[in-house]
Amino acid sequence: MNTDFVNLTTENLATEHLCCIIRSKKAHQGIEAKRQWLSDRLNEGHVFRKLNAKATVFIEYAPLETAWVPVIGDNYYYLYCLWVAGSDKGKGYGKSLMEYCLADAKEKGKSGVCMLGAKKQKSWLSDQTFAKKFGFEVVDTTDNGYELLALSFDGTTPKFAPNAKKQKIESKELTIYYDMQCPYIYQKMEIIKQYCEMYCIPASLIQVDSLQKAKELPCVFNNWGVFYKGYFETVNLLDITYLERILKK
Incomplete structure (x- = not known):
């Protein structure tokens, strides 16, 4: 397994590829839109960590207080996306990225990490079955089957905003x-x-x-x-x- 990873920063954002859309061969305006969105988020503690290779292997998370999601809680990380695709599956990259996120959360003194899931896995959400192997548990639900999963380090839990x-x-x-x-x-x-x-x-x-x-x-x-x-x-x-x-x- 290649262990060479890189985190996006304000200094390398313009030159590093954004893994999830790397397979696109044509000019893609979504890439620049994402870069612009990230340029403001990185200074808020947002993390985008990827394999230093031409591959779709990355994790993206942020402090819950500044994560653009209707989830509330104190001192948590919110995991937007963990994705390993293609021939890189099954090599331990997902485990490595999740372990990095959890270690980062503990080092920063966070109360835990949370993510959006559902009773039935949704195509554009990270794999909650994989997350549960690390101890993530359902801590809140909606009437239509969506779930908030969290791995708590101190017994506290986040929740969906009432709205x-x-x-x-x-x-x-x-x-x-x-x-x-x-x-x-x-x-x-x-x-x-x-x-x-x-x-x-x-x-x-x-x-x-x-x-x-x-x-x-x-x-x-x-x-x-x-x-x-x-x-x-x-x-x-x-x-x-x-x-x-x-x-x-």
Whole structure:
């Protein structure tokens, strides 16, 4: 196993690749959107650690107080994403990255680490079965099957913000809340915009562009949240097939 890892900093952010979208061969505006988002987050204690190779092997986490999610708690880390893809699976990279995060949390005197999960694994969320092997436990739930998992070092636990459990909004049209934390979001938003314009589908595409907006969202959120007919649908990023399935409801 290659043990050469690198953490993104304000000094190397412009030159280091962002692992999750490394397979894209065309110019990708989501990459620069992600870099811009990270440029402000890194000074807040946000961590993006990756294998120093052309690979999709990385972990991303941040202090819960400054994490753009409607989760509240004191002195925790929030784990946005842990991803090992392709031929690098099964080599121990996921274990190494998780152990780094947990050791970092303990060294910083954190109370623990938490992450978003679900009773049924969601495509765009980190593997909660893997996290549970390290001792993560469900500490809060929503009525529609989402879970907050946490590994507590001191017995305290975080929780979903009360507004995150509403799962309802007044608008009945397709509504998507999103931020630029994930490089795939820019591309997905362009596809959805074009589709909705082509078929005259009313849609509200709302960019979450501040910490306050993220903490006040009416649904669970990792970087994306979809509503239709006033009800929350998913945190999964949408392709056209998934979007059409929602619109048929």
